[in-house]
């Protein structure tokens with residue numbers, strides 16, 4: 269056995285893929301990797317998706333999740349993508365609630381001992397102005413660790429009297445800071461395309477993810493938004509955008525789903541469908557460990573599509 273074969277075998281024995289790769293996986297596991305049948309097509313695709321998500325970027329990458337309609341699964345999508353990028357890459361990921369008003373990322377993510385948000389971070393930005401002295405650990409006073417999901421959440425202002433809008437320059441200051449400490453920055457957005465911080469996020473993003481549920485109004489809003497970005501002269505829009513379509517219930521209108529896939533395929537570089545998941549319905553803290561196997565698998569595909577575009 270050559271040194272390379274040895275390393276390949278070691279890598280194979282660390283395979284953490286679903287225990288459902290049929291007889292091949294069983295033989296590999298039971299023989300402790302001594303007998304390693306060739307991977308089936310599903311397993312090959314799974315490994316390729318993981319590798320894509322794990323790829324080294326030559327700088328920090330920002331992905332903004334957008335749709336001007338509420339309930340389009342933007343916040344849910346940011347958390348599912350945070351979980352996927354975080355666990356597959358092993359950290360280096362932040363999910364930032366850039367809502368122009370009070371967003372829900374903070375209450376859907378795992379809580380922390382502090383209640384600090386973007387607002388408090390902005391008030392304390394000076395603490396990070398010396399690039400030689402400031403440390404990622406200092407950000408722990410503002411972000412909320414998602415534990416085993418291996419990513420952090422930076423919530424939006426949670427005070428009931430919130431009035432101040434986030435200015436474009438505030439967005440840029442926080443974004444520059446996050447770029448210093450994270451490799452993947454997932455930006456949740458609100459429902460007002462004219463808000464300064466919405467526009468700043470769309471401008472700063474390396475990739476846009478249009479989220480929609482399989483509903484006519486939500487699907488239409490996403491298309492209307494793409495038209496508006498196109499009219500505003502946004503460059504390379506199709507090349508810079510992917511679509512994630514979520515099922516809003518256990519049964520979906522398959523004709524509508526097909527129509528949405530078709531139209532978004534024309535407008536964006538790829539369309540990924542993610543299932544309805546009872547673990548996500550309550551709209552409370554996302555129980556990452558209770559997400560269904562299919563939810564994880566489809567988000568893996570979606571995030572691989574995102575990584576491929578970066």
Ligand SMILES: Nc1ncnc2c1ncn2[C@@H]1O[C@H](COP(=O)(O)OP(=O)(O)O)[C@@H](O)[C@H]1O
Pocket residue numbers: 335337338339340341342343344345372514515516542543544545546548549550551552
């Ligand atoms: N895949 C899904 N399965 C089940 N429920 C979902 C799913 N995606 C989203 N939801 C539900 O839809 C609600 C609205 O989604 P949310 O992500 O808050 O939308 P937005 O951020 O676009 O306003 C969530 O509270 C959640 O209960």
Ligand SMILES: [Mg+2]
Pocket residue numbers: 342343344371372373456457
């Ligand atoms: Mg939201």
